[in-house]
Amino acid sequence: MASVNGSFASPSADAVISPRLFEPTGLLASVLEDFTVWKALLTLFIGAVIYDQFRYLWLKGSIVGPAWKLPFMGPFLQSVNPKFHEYKAKWDSGELSCVSVFHKFVVIASSRDMSRKIFNSPTYVKPCVVDVAHKLLGADNWVFLDGKDHVDFRKGLNGLFTRQALSCYLPRMEEVYNEYYARFLRISKENNCKPTPWMPEFRELMCAVSCRTFVGHYITEEAIQKIADDYYMITAALELVNFPFILPYTKAWYGKKAADMVLAEFAKCAAKSKANMAAGGEVSCIMDAWVKAQQDSAKYREKLAQGVPVDTNDKPPQLLRDFTDYEISQTIFTFLFASQDATSAASTWLFQLMADRPDVLDKVREENLRIRNGNVQAPLTMELLDNMTYTRAVVKETLRYRPPVIMVPYLVKKDFPISEGVTVSKGSMIIPSVWPACHDEDAYPNADSFDPDRWISGTAEQQTKNWLVFGTGPHYCLGQTYAQLNLMAMIGKASMEMDWEHTPTPESEDIKVFATIFPQDDCLLSFRPRP
Numbered sequence: 375m376a377s378v379n380g381s382f383a384s385p386s387a388d389a390v391i392s393p394r395l396f397e398p399t400g401l402l403a404s405v406l407e408d409f410t411v412w413k414a415l416l417t418l419f420i421g422a423v424i425y426d427q428f429r430y431l432w433l434k435g436s437i438v439g440p441a442w443k444l445p446f447m448g449p450f451l452q453s454v455n456p457k458f459h460e461y462k463a464k465w466d467s468g469e470l471s472c473v474s475v476f477h478k479f480v481v482i483a484s485s486r487d488m489s490r491k492i493f494n495s496p497t498y499v500k501p502c503v504v505d506v507a508h509k510l511l512g513a514d515n516w517v518f519l520d521g522k523d524h525v526d527f528r529k530g531l532n533g534l535f536t537r538q539a540l541s542c543y544l545p546r547m548e549e550v551y552n553e554y555y556a557r558f559l560r561i562s563k564e565n566n567c568k569p570t571p572w573m574p575e576f577r578e579l580m581c582a583v584s585c586r587t588f589v590g591h592y593i594t595e596e597a598i599q600k601i602a603d604d605y606y607m608i609t610a611a612l613e614l615v616n617f618p619f620i621l622p623y624t625k626a627w628y629g630k631k632a633a634d635m636v637l638a639e640f641a642k643c644a645a646k647s648k649a650n651m652a653a654g655g656e657v658s659c660i661m662d663a664w665v666k667a668q669q670d671s672a673k674y675r676e677k678l679a680q681g682v683p684v685d686t687n688d689k690p691p692q693l694l695r696d697f698t699d700y701e702i703s704q705t706i707f708t709f710l711f712a713s714q715d716a717t718s719a720a721s722t723w724l725f726q727l728m729a730d731r732p733d734v735l736d737k738v739r740e741e742n743l744r745i746r747n748g749n750v751q752a753p754l755t756m757e758l759l760d761n762m763t764y765t766r767a768v769v770k771e772t773l774r775y776r777p778p779v780i781m782v783p784y785l786v787k788k789d790f791p792i793s794e795g796v797t798v799s800k801g802s803m804i805i806p807s808v809w810p811a812c813h814d815e816d817a818y819p820n821a822d823s824f825d826p827d828r829w830i831s832g833t834a835e836q837q838t839k840n841w842l843v844f845g846t847g848p849h850y851c852l853g854q855t856y857a858q859l860n861l862m863a864m865i866g867k868a869s870m871e872m873d874w875e876h877t878p879t880p881e882s883e884d885i886k887v888f889a890t891i892f893p894q895d896d897c898l899l900s901f902r903p904r905p
């Protein structure tokens with residue numbers, strides 16, 4: 375009896391005996407026997423690591439890059455705090471090199487020709503800025519348009535940067551220089567001319583110049599100050615890789631708050647500009663010029679609709695639709711966004727270089743006094759700027775020697791056969807570089823020396839293929855003429871009104887990457903009025 379079930383219970387009700395529908399045997403049986411949740415997770419993890427490595431190697435193909443990637447994150451920590459020498463090492467490693475950060479496969483082009491090819495291949499690539507930019511600028515912002523939509527929108531903005539338009543903005547720019555140079559002198563005097571880091575001051579100055587040029591006097595001094603103070607948070611939010619959503623109290627969160635504040639301020643300006651232009655006011659800033667172009671287009675369309683005969687000369691060069699205050703604000707914000715870091719970098723290097731090269735500063739000063747017939751107070755005009763041959767060479771050489779934007783991220787939207795044997799896969803990030811083209815010994819002999827004369831008596835002006843400071847192709851910088859005129863006006867005026875001294879440190883020539891590039895020590899300066 376002992377061998378039979380003596381409990382009168384059904385065998386399947388006995389907890390010890392369970393029915394086995396599938397009974398594995400052999401190796402599978404031994405694997406499954408001690409399979410636990412932890413083991414399952416570990417297996418999944420190892421599978422994911424292997425997939426991540428293989429995916430990286432497959433995307434990498436023959437492109438120069440590390441033989442393997444740190445699982446998942448890759449060199450994420452390096453991308454949070456990028457170092458210039460690390461970029462340089464990448465450029466030196468090959469004309470195409472790669473890294474993979476989390477899910478993003480990134481290809482960096484170093485040579486001039488590869489970089490140009492990317493800039494000029496809109497069928498395969500589009501600018502991708504950084505992920506968080508969509509959240510800061512609004513996903514429907516014009517800068518994210520592609521192809522024909524982008525070209526059409528941009529055509530409507532070209533008129534804001536013509537010579538004639540730019541001359542209307544000069545008085546606003548000059549006002550800001552007057553105000554800030556007085557402030558520079560005051561700060562230095564209060565400090566007993568002790569050298570202090572001036573990079574933050576240049577950032578504020580550029581922010582104020584931009585705000586006054588873009589939205590004139592529709593914005594208050596206090597609002598400009600707040601934008602200048604908070605803009606740091608927008609730049610700090612522009613990391614290469616962010617979380618897919620904005621977590622409270624992170625850099626992206628602070629950046630978004632600052633961006634919303636700027637958008638709200640500019641929207642208020644748009645409403646005021648519309649009222650002023652409708653009442654026949656003078657164009658005095660970029661926003662006015664755009665609002666007026668919209669209102670002129672509306673009038674023209676109205677006449678056509680009413681059957682009123684119109685002269686072909688009355689047709690606006692570009693027929694625009696009406697934009698809402700918010701849309702206008704969004705567009706003007708893209709100008710601030712595009713200009714702030716680049717012009718801050720350029721102005722910091724320009725002041726540092728001028729102080730380090732008194733021979734160059736003397737020539738700038740001499741030219742500026744001469745073209746104004748010795749009148750330091752002569753107002754800034756287009757004619758004056760046209761005559762600043764040497765000052766212009768100094769600005770161009772500064773931009774070549776220290777190009778503010780060293781790389782421009784693009785997104786591959788369709789498998790991109792970039793060279794024989796290399797096709798960069800759709801979804802990858804591809805980055806044309808500006809720095810190497812600007813430091814190419816063939817184009818600019820002694821490329822690592824600062825030599826403005828190369829733009830006057832040398833061949834620099836003919837190296838148009840290497841001049842990638844403002845990009846090239848359909849997305850080339852919309853503000854490039856304005857940016858250069860602004861820098862010329864800035865340094866010309868400073869040279870006549872102030873003396874400044876740079877205190878070099880071992881880090882003055884080292885490059886810090888903060889969206890654009892700055893001297894590592896933030897440029898220690900002190901200012902004195904000129905006798």
Ligand code: HEM
Binds near residue numbers: 493720782853
């Ligand atoms: C020294 C100052 C500046 C530098 C070095 C600079 C450089 C650049 C570069 C490299 C690009 C990307 C071009 C490309 O992808 O081909 C760009 C785009 C752009 N820049 Fe600038 N920029 C400067 C100042 C400005 C200013 C002052 C403005 C506005 C007033 C501006 C407005 C823009 C805009 C709107 C774009 C995007 C154009 C598009 O996608 O169609 N930039 N800039």
